[in-house]
Structures are given as C-alpha cells and as structure tokens.
C-alpha cells in the first residue's frame with residue numbers, strides 16, 4: 001500500500017471524511033507510516049491533532065479487513081461509532097453496556113458473514129482480555145481467519161498509567177500482540193519518549209517506528225487564578241473573561257451569546273451549586289454527574305448548543321465527550337495530574353480558547369506535586385507542558401499564558 005500518491009490521499013480525505021488536506025505535517029507522516037505496512041507504530045501527537053484519522057483513513061484504502069480498535073472507555077467508543085456512521089463508514093462495537101442478547105446476535109453476525117460488513121470493530125481491553133469466552137473466541141477467530149487487518153490502541157498511555165492497578169487488562173495486550181505479531185499494531189497517545197518506550201515494552205513491540213509531533217496547544221490561553229477571598233466565591237467573576245470570549249449582542253435584542261465551556265468541580269453538590277449560581281447570573285448552565293437521571297439528555301442538549309456551560313464532576317465527564325465549538329475549560333477543582341489537566345483543557349477546539357485553574361484554600365494537602373509545580377511556576381506554562389511531554393522545541397509562548405503576559 002506504500003505507492004499511494006498525494007492525489008490518492010487527498011481524494012480519500014475528501015471522499016471519506018470531507019477534509020481538504022491533512023491537519024498537519026505530523027498527521028501526514030503518521031498516516032504515511034501506517035500505509036507502508038509497518039508492523040509496530042507508536043504515535044504521539046497533541047490533543048485535537050487528529051489522531052483518530054490515523055487509523056480511520058486506513059479504511060479508505062482497503063476493500064476487506066476489519067480494523068480492531070481497542071479503546072479504554074465506552075463514551076469514547078460511542079463517540080467514534082457515531083462519527084464513523086455519520087461518515088457512512090460501517091463500524092460497530094462489542095461492549096458490556098449492550099444487553100447480552102444483543103452481544104450474542106452481533107457475535108453471530110460476524111460468524112455468519114464470509115466478509116463481515118464492518119470496517120471497524122471497537123472493544124475495551126477488558127472485553128478483549130477478560131470478556132466472555134464467546135467474545136474472546138470471536139476475536140481469536142477473526143484474527144486467525146486474517147479478517148483483522150490492523151489493531152489500533154487508542155489512549156495508549158493508559159497501558160502505563162494503569163500498569164499496576166485494576167485495569168491491568170491493558171498490560172496483557174502484549175501477549176495478544178506477541179501471538180499475532182504479523183498484524184500491524186498502532187498505539188496512539190500524547191506522551192514523552194520515556195512513556196512511549198514503556199508502552200512499546202508492555203506491548204512487546206520490537207524497534208517500533210515512533211512518530212512524534214509537538215504537544216503544545218498554542219490556541220489555548222492558560223492561566224491560574226488564586227482565590228483572594230476565603231469564603232465567598234463569585235463564580236461569575238471567575239469565568240467572566242472566558243464567557244465573554246464570544247459575547248455579542250444579537251440584532252435588536254440585548255441577549256448575550258456566551259462562549260461554550262466546561263467547568264470541572266469536585267462534588268455533585270459543588271456542581272449543582274455553581275450551575276445554580278450561574279443561572280441566577282443569566283448564564284444558562286446545568287450540572288452533570290453520574291447520579292443524575294437525565295445525564296444523557298443534558299449531554300445531548302449541551303452538545304447541540306442548547307445552553308453554553310456544563311458544570312461537571314471530573315469522574316463523570318471523561319474521554320470521548322466533545323462539543324464543537326468548545327471555547328473554555330475552567331477547573332474549580334484541581335485536576336489529578338498534569339496529564340489530566342492537559343487532556344481536559346485539550347477539549348478546547350477553537351482558535352482563541354481559554355483554560356483557567358481556580359486555586360482555592362481548600363486544596364491544602366491534596367494536590368499532586370505535578371499540579372503544585374504547574375500552579376507555582378513563574379515561567380511559561382506552555383513550555384512547562386512541552387517539557388513534561390518531552391517535546392524537542394521548548395520556547396516561551398509569548399502571550400498565551402498568564403506568566404508570559406505578566407513577564408512581558
């Protein structure tokens with residue numbers, strides 16, 4: 001597949017995904033590397049760099065063959081399938097949320113067809129490694145029948161993050177890779193070379209091709225706001241700079257069109273309190289956490305742009321949930337580490353995005369050393385993140401973080 005021309009790529013991007021070109025030189029390099037048929041590939045690109053396209057585009061160049069995508073969360077899988085379906089690319093999943101009868105029907109469907117009518121099959125590592133014997137038999141069957149052309153591991157840093165705790169199914173992916181070493185494996189993430197090497201070791205990849213792009217997100221303004229007041233918190237003043245990113249008066253009315261954003265906080269009670277307070281100040285917002293009965297509806301309405309601000313607990317609002325456009329992210333609670341902060345603020349997908357951490361006195365001892373360092377640095381915050389991910393180029397952003405603006 002290596003003799004694909006520029007024109008072929010352009011056609012595939014346009015016909016399959018309605019894109020005019022690659023998003024960046026690094027996305028192009030990653031895709032070209034995959035299309036050479038290379039067996040072990042590690043890809044590290046920034047959030048929103050378009051990592052998914054790296055494996056999605058394979059489907060435009062092959063008639064047969066399923067791309068098996070191992071992804072860590074159901075919301076990520078649901079999102080991916082919805083997107084591929086919208087692009088008219090047949091994709092399905094086998095997950096624990098589907099009723100058993102549904103899952104069995106899906107499995108039967110795979111056995112019944114000579115050539116399965118799907119281009120993508122999504123699965124969690126748990127389902128692949130510890131799922132029912134019927135699921136594991138099916139994957140084994142597809143692999144042995146050469147029906148699976150590629151295996152992609154999304155959010156591959158989790159292989160390392162979860163190496164020693166309850167998600168150790170990730171760790172066992174190496175055994176599957178070893179057994180089916182003829183199939184190209186592609187692991188995707190944002191990570192330093194140290195982490196990439198650990199991923200390679202756990203996946204038993206020998207001399208993998210590594211495609212790295214910079215991790216910096218210069219379209220996002222980072223700042224840290226320290227609380228001045230011990231007890232009274234004026235939420236509107238904390239998000240003022242952000243909601244006004246998009247402020248404009250509608251013709252003949254005085255209604256303001258506020259920017260869209262996510263506010264992360266610690267507890268359900270905090271989420272309710274902040275959302276209520278913002279509504280009282282004329283900024284329509286809703287709280288979002290697992291225990292709420294109508295979470296799916298809230299998420300749907302927010303994604304459709306029916307209201308601008310979602311106030312969510314960190315656990316409830318994770319990987320895979322996206323809204324376009326997303327203009328700001330505010331952390332009212334401390335992210336658990338710098339990767340979580342980078343990932344959560346990285347949902348921003350506009351040219352002039354805004355990410356703020358509000359630091360209050362309640363944090364005291366429960367802040368990770370990584371976050372403490374990030375909050376307290378006096379130097380460029382973008383440079384600090386680039387260093388964390390082991391980027392080659394480390395330079396000050398100039399005017400895209402509070403410290404650089406102060407130091408000007």
Ligand SMILES: Nc1ncnc2c1ncn2[C@@H]1O[C@H](COP(=O)(O)OP(=O)(O)OP(=O)(O)O)[C@@H](O)[C@H]1O
Pocket residue numbers: 013019020021022023024045046047048049050051052053346347
């Ligand atoms: N070649 C392209 N041209 C224009 N837009 C693109 C291109 N490739 C991807 N995108 C868009 O970029 C956005 C981010 O893509 P994607 O979700 O794959 O990013 P990601 O690297 O997986 O990010 P994250 O790590 O934040 O999940 C999506 O809206 C996607 O449609």
